[in-house]
Amino acid sequence: MTEQLGLYVLWAHEKLGLDYESKHIEPYEIYLPSEQSRGDVIGPGVIEDTLDFVKNSVRKLKGVLRDPHDNLAQEQDFIPRPSQAKCSACEFRAVCQHRAVE
Numbered sequence: 001m002t003e004q005l006g007l008y009v010l011w012a013h014e015k016l017g018l019d020y021e022s023k024h025i026e027p028y029e030i031y032l033p034s035e036q037s038r039g040d041v042i043g044p045g046v047i048e049d050t051l052d053f054v055k056n057s058v059r060k061l062k063g064v065l066r067d068p069h070d071n072l073a074q075e076q077d078f079i080p081r082p083s084q085a086k087c088s089a090c091e092f093r094a095v096c097q098h099r100a101v102e
Contacts, residue, residue: 005029005039006050020047 005027012018018025020042028039062068066077090096 001027001040001043001046002029002038003050003053006046006053009042010047010050 008027009020009025012025013020026039026041028037030037064073064077066072066074087096
């Protein structure tokens with residue numbers, strides 16, 4: 001199960017009161033137009049793995065903050081790294097000083 005589906009399960013538990021341990025939640029990702037899907041019932045350890053993923057993500061994000069206690073970042077600490085592959089689809093290319101030449 002992907003982290004995204006695990007997060008949806010946690011959301012459904014918190015906001016809708018659904019019990020993920022009862023196996024009544026079967027999250028799936030459906031890809032269009034192919035209609036391929038992946039997902040399943042919530043297996044053992046999925047929630048713990050998802051919570052570990054969130055904790056590690058938060059720890060990494062706090063690690064790059066100028067002041068983690070007050071959740072303050074400085075823009076100059078996050079220098080854009082242009083990519084020919086990604087720049088053409090990036091929504092920020094119009095305001096990015098480092099954008100790749102199209």
